[in-house]
Amino acid sequence: xxxxxxxxxxxxxxxxxxxxxxxxxxxxxxxxxxxxxxxxxxxxxxxxxxxxxxxxxxxxxxxxxxxxxxxxxxxxxxxxxxxxxxxxxxxxxxxxxxxxxxxxxxxxxxxxxxxxxxxxxxxxxxxxxxxxxxxxxxxxxxxxxxxxxxxxxxxxxxxxxxxxxxxxxxxxxxxxxxxxxxxxxxxxxxxxxxxxxxxxxxxxxxxxxxxxxxxxxxxxxxxxxx
Ligand SMILES: [Zn+2]
Numbered sequence: 600x601x602x603x604x605x606x607x608x609x610x611x612x613x614x615x616x617x618x619x620x621x622x623x624x625x626x627x628x629x630x631x632x633x634x635x636x637x638x639x640x641x642x643x644x645x646x647x648x649x650x651x652x653x654x655x656x657x658x659x660x661x662x663x664x665x666x667x668x669x670x671x672x673x674x675x676x677x678x679x680x681x682x683x684x685x686x687x688x689x690x691x692x693x694x695x696x697x698x699x700x701x702x703x704x705x706x707x708x709x710x711x712x713x714x715x716x717x718x719x720x721x722x723x724x725x726x727x728x729x730x731x732x733x734x735x736x737x738x739x740x741x742x743x744x745x746x747x748x749x750x751x752x753x754x755x756x757x758x759x760x761x762x763x764x765x766x767x768x769x770x771x772x773x774x775x776x777x778x779x780x781x782x783x784x785x786x787x788x789x790x791x792x793x794x795x796x797x798x799x800x801x802x803x804x805x806x807x808x809x810x811x812x813x814x815x816x817x818x819x820x821x822x823x824x825x
Contacts, residue, residue, distance in 0.1 A: 604819055607815040608812070611807075611808040615804055618801045619801060621801075622666070622798050625797035635784055635787065638692055639684065640683040641685070644679065651776075653702060653703070656675050657676045658676070659677070660678070661679060661680050668680050668698050693777070693790075696782075698769075700768065700770065700776070709768065711761065715761040718757060724751075725751035725758075729755055755809055756813060760806055762802055763803065
């Protein structure tokens with residue numbers, strides 16, 4: 600029988616897969632579209648950083664594969680996957696500029712960075728143990744453990760919520776820098792925006808999926824208590 604909580608689970612799964620496939624498709628498409636000035640992700644990242652006085656931020660190749668691009672605040676480095684680093688595509692410059700956007704947030708102590716980071720230790724513990732605690736509490740019928748697991752998954756959701764403004768802001772900065780710096784033309788800014796919107800969607804989908812899962816387990820918890 601298709602119960603409401605199985606339905607919620609399927610919905611969470613479908614939303615996650617849909618968002619992932621959207622970003623993969625956008626990337627596959629825009630990775631094949633060369634930008635007019637033939638600038639690599641590295642060239643654009645390095646130049647935007649310099650234009651903003653961030654000479655101390657290094658840009659390096661990340662070996663973690665496709666879409667592993669990220670800014671690392673610990674080492675203060677922008678890490679770009681090989682294709683983004685080397686290729687002169689729309690996807691490369693959009694993603695590179697987005698990661699530089701994160702470096703800019705840290706450089707100017709953007710308020711949401713502090714808000715999110717204050718939750719980081721709890722979010723890491725919850726990320727590692729939340730689901731395990733929840734499943735054990737559910738399977739062994741230990742209500743207090745089940746509830747603790749739900750709360751920990753709630754903390755994961757809160758962290759995902761606080762991540763959203765940082766992601767939107769980094770993309771906004773990326774588009775401003777790309778057009779102000781003259782790296783791309785007007786049409787290419789629109790393409791870069793489409794690429795970054797698809798990427799941002801995965802963060803929204805992850806949050807929605809977590810919320811649906813929480814709702815599902817709260818319902819199961821409620822039924823057990825009755
Ligand atoms: Zn980002």
